[in-house]
Amino acid sequence: MVHFSPKVISGHKPFKCFNIWYAHPSIIHMVESTWQTEVAGTPQYRLAIRLQLVKSALKCWNREVFGNVHQKLKHSRDHLALIQRLLHDNPLDLAMISQENEVHLNYANLLVKEESFIRQKSKQNSIQLGDSNSPIFMP
Structure with missing residues (x-):
């Protein structure tokens, strides 16, 4: 007989830094x-406030710089398919060839970002479930 325990509903999700952030030059x-923001108070209070400020800034920065990677990837894939169909009809159009190269490069970069994001989320989910994505499982 299998028993399932009720799912525990927790509060806010913990803040996560994604690996793809570290490759960006502006982070x-x-x-x-x-x-460097000036904060008054005890050293512990200043540390806590600065950590909150960095967390908030990183969340805003992530929305501005990366946005929804999955949605951007779908849009880029659709755009690439459209350009390739047009290029199929007119294969000697140099401007279209150049545009296809640019869109293909953007698509490849987005694929790398999405893969990194999914790999990290998979690792986090496995750790929460008791596995570290390793071949040996220790209960």
Whole structure:
């Protein structure tokens, strides 16, 4: 007989830094400039407030820089398919060839970002379920 325990409903999700953020050139400057914000109070209080400020800034920065990677990937895939259909009808159009190369490069970059995001989420989900994505499972 299988028994399922009721799902525990927790509060807010913990803040997560995604690996794809670290490859972006503007993250260091954004974190440093946010950290330099003047905060009055005890050292512990200043640390807590600065961490909250960095967290908030990172969330906004993520929305601005990366947005919804899955949606951007779908849009890029559709755009690439359209350009390739047009290029199929007129294969000697140099402007269209150049545009296809640009869109293909953007699509490839988005694929890398999505793969990194999914891999990290998969690892987090496995850890929460008791597995570390390793071949050996230790209960």
